[in-house]
Amino acid sequence: MLNRPLDSPLNRARRRAAVGSAAAAALLLSGCEADVETDGKESRKVTVKRCGEPVEYTTPKRAVAYEGGSADKLFSLGLADHVYGYVMPPANPPVSESPWASDYARVKKLSDDLLNKELVVDAKADFVVAGWNSGFSDQRGITPKILDKLRIQSFLHTESCYNYPKFPERKAPFDALHTDLERLGKIFGVEKRAEKVVDGLKKRERAVESKAPKGDPPPVFLYDSGTDQPFTAGNQVPPDDIIEKAGGRNIFSGLNERWTQVGWESVTKAEPEVVIILDYGDKPAEKKIDFLKKSPRTRELPAVKKDNFFILDYNEGISGPRNVDGLEKFGKYLRKLKR
Known part of the structure; x- marks a missing residue:
């Protein structure tokens, strides 16, 4: 799984069920490609937290995403043009079931194995999105610090920062999702698009909460x-x-x-x-x-x-x-x- 320990049974998992209402959500979240505040030649630098650590980012042009959650976040922000490829272990769900299936089809499937440093280097990636203790791993020798030394930018899911060494960060899971979208929006210069996506998610969340059954929760x-x-x-x-x-x-x-x-x-x-x-x-x-x-x-x-x-x-x-x-x-x- 995206943000689970390597020995987690869910890391060997793949989804079978159909997407259902996700297809409708994709229309809201993906839309047309977002306009990034660079011309593809000029570098744009911005400081954004990676877990609790302030990191300076240059607008990525060749991103690599590990597992569905990472790619979905990028695609929901209309950033397929900035994604070079994805790594999707075979136990994961088929990307054809994703509401962003058309975006997956536009980029390369780099591997059906776990994320590793050699793959990222061979892809000439300038940005990697993954979770701590799942995609990124001390044991397998691919961590944000290692990638920093290789001048490859990285981004960790806030939900996985709970036990990130030296820079732990703890947020409620849905708040962590919102935070990731906002931070990615800032890194890629699509803050307004990220705000719109997050507002849409929050509106849907509030609608469910408002209809929750009264009384003692089951x-x-x-x-x-x-x-x-x-x-x-x-x-x-x-x-x-x-x-x-x-x-x-x-x-x-x-x-x-x-x-x-x-x-x-x-x-x-x-x-x-x-x-x-x-x-x-x-x-x-x-x-x-x-x-x-x-x-x-x-x-x-x-x-x-x-x-x-x-x-x-x-x-x-x-x-x-x-x-x-x-x-x-x-x-x-x-x-x-x-x-």
Whole structure:
């Protein structure tokens, strides 16, 4: 996943579900190509925070994006002309399902493996967008500091800055998404376009919140994967905001973590009324639901007994504009939920 640790099961994931309402959102977010405040020859320099670190950027002309969330953010700002290519591990969803499929088709697929320094250098990239401990990694020798020494600019997703060494930054997941779009807008000189996109997302978010069911929020468990121990979402990743804004309560919202392992005992004790299944290829939703219905640890959970399962698409669960698609769908689901 874009902003998850390398050993995360979601890093080996790929989405299967169709985009649904994302196609309509694309019309709002992408529009025509944005006008960047350079003529393609003149350099434009601006200082923008990379996590908590002020960094001077020159307008990128040959950007490389790692995973769907990174590319979606750039494409939503109308920046396809400034994107050279993308890296999309095979476990990720097909780009043909993206609301920005036409933009993906215009740029190069550089690799179906993990991001690495050699690939970036070979691409002659001048800008790399990825998350910390996913695309960027000390273990694999590709970090912003290493790229700085190579004079290759980089940008980290704010959602992944929670444990970035020396410059941690913590924001609520949707605030982090807005921040990324605003910062990218400044880097590329499309601040007005970024403001319009962010305002559109916020308007959609408020619309869902205004219709959230009244009363005690239903407890919700996000099930990513895992049989011995479940992998779930803490309060530092988008599903936590999706659940809360839609009118639910993430049973692990008290964990100051991103994607993390917990014990089945804590799931059982919380008695979730809804289970969100994060849907991706080699562990599709159907198999996860089947496991939960058969396992003695989970088959008596209120959500499982009532068949209260909601499927969240991969790119609606990682940091990117499609988070709001997931919010709208889950909000609709909760409004129809019988308790």
